[in-house]
Amino acid sequence: MEKTLEEIQKETDVWASQFERPYFSPLSMVAAMTEECGEVARVMNHLYGDKKLKQSEELKDLGDELADLLFCIVCISNDSKISLEEAWERKVEKLYGRDNERFQRKM
Ligand SMILES: [Mg+2]
Numbered sequence: 001m002e003k004t005l006e007e008i009q010k011e012t013d014v015w016a017s018q019f020e021r022p023y024f025s026p027l028s029m030v031a032a033m034t035e036e037c038g039e040v041a042r043v044m045n046h047l048y049g050d051k052k053l054k055q056s057e058e059l060k061d062l063g064d065e066l067a068d069l070l071f072c073i074v075c076i077s078n079d080s081k082i083s084l085e086e087a088w089e090r091k092v093e094k095l096y097g098r099d100n101e102r103f104q105r106k107m
Pocket of ligand 1: 036039064065068
């Protein structure tokens, strides 16, 4: 099922709006995002790094952890009334403009 960033933001906002306090405070959301970033790093370290899983530990799904991180980004964006689609368009403009000659292309 494909969804646009706008749809993902709306879906998250509908879900969050059922609660008395839809979003954490901005700094708490940043802290939660940082925690999730650490969980992504942990999985990557278990997959590709030197840190091995504890015997009692199960390898978490990288996609699930990336989705957790995206959820945090969506919540921060919604709370700050930021359109991720518009921000993404500005990002792509940078990639094709400012950074266009930055990396070596395939031969
Ligand atoms: Mg997580």
